[in-house]
Amino acid sequence: MRNAALVPLSSMDVEAELNLSQFVLLERIGRSRFHGEITVGVQGLGVLKEPPKNLYYLRKKLLEYRLITKQGFCMRGSNGKNCQGRLYHLPRFFREFRPKYEVMIEQAVEILRAQPKYLMLISDFIKLFDNPFGLKKVAKMSEFQRFIKWEMVPHRLIYPDAPRSEWIVKNTGQERSCRVYRLLDPKVSVREALEEADDENDPDGDGT
Template identity: 35%
Template sequence: MDALESLLDEVALEGLDGLCLPALWSRLESRSPAFPLPLEPYTQEFLWRALATHPGISFYEEPRERPDLQLQDRYEEIDLETGILESRRDPVTLEDVYPIHMILENKDGIQGSCRYFKERKDITSSIRSKCLQPRCTMVEAFSRWGKKLIIVASQDMRYRALIGLEGDPDLKLPDFSYCILERLGRSRWQGELQRDLHTTAFKVDAGKLHYHRKILNKNGLITMQSHVIRLPTGAQQHSILLLLNRFHVDRRSKYDILMEKLSMMLSTRSNQIETLGKLREELELMSWCAVLSS
């Protein structure tokens, strides 16, 4: 993607809630692959103008300033050997800047979650003219509205960002399923744990979340893989990591890869049997016991 495509993509991925200017710069700074332009003031003004004149972008004033967006790396403490996230300290719960407020059966076809959907004020006409000419600079806009100024992509842009170029834009998802998909889009490469979605974000029973996850999986919109966290106490928490297709990363541990190689080797042996010594030699392992205990 070029710079402008990446810019629109970041706005679209933030969902119906949208994002304020500081959050936009934060998203672009942490974007992967890296955003191609330096986020200097003159670049920010150029990007602002691109958003202000784009017909698929709307601007709103929310009743309260948007809290700062805090990004956290889920894989910062992951053990590459085992694929287990080694939590060496008690997890710090970050404020959820986007609490779930689902929009249900909207007559205009709007889907997603938005805390101030009914309260926020559309100020797009103050940002640009009907001829798509900007009415204010970025500095002027931020001075006037601050972090109450929210940038939101159109429904079509948001849905396309979630389903990718291969997805069917005519596919109609239940509102609940769409909100899960939107949540995954906002998490980018980090993904969301199914356990966190049903206990913390949506606060519903596991069965309901599982049902809507199956809808997304059946339509080929998400990927799933096991995820294990080892707590400071030594206990392990098991869950399922959900990702949009476009952000899928195979995070299999070296142990999983080793087991796959072992299975393939045994499938070529007579009666699928081989001695530990021979397997260890072919797999170039110093200690078979060490592998099993990892």
């Protein structure tokens, strides 16, 4: 009965291929039910005392067999700082927990995707968010900068019809500059890109 609860009938042939460590990990994830198991924190998968690299390959094999699901997860650590890891469920207990930063990045990408030249004044951009302070924090994250960069552009790139008196700097005769956010890839899918980054940046499986 226990095995049947962990391994669907459609995957029963896979059960014979699981080694003891893989099955122990699968059982722990299964026991967590709807809460799921995380890779960070004092109650995370680190309590199994497996080396992080071993845990990574154990999870990778279970994912290949589609016995577990994976999603990004963000939590506040004991030091008061946010730490990012992974959250695992059995497929039948899967519930989506999207980190706030990921939702905000996706919103930012969609805003810029709709703009001419895929860029926007930072001052105008920030006003579109309910939590401007939160956006400023997210903008410092490498995940945000993977999709969006800030840069200085000529004034007339934003205001092509501006009169000379508006865009020129009197003392130098040079054109004023504007601070903008630019979307790097208009065709990008935030969710898919972050999932790929998870796999690329987790060689040791520690979720950090």
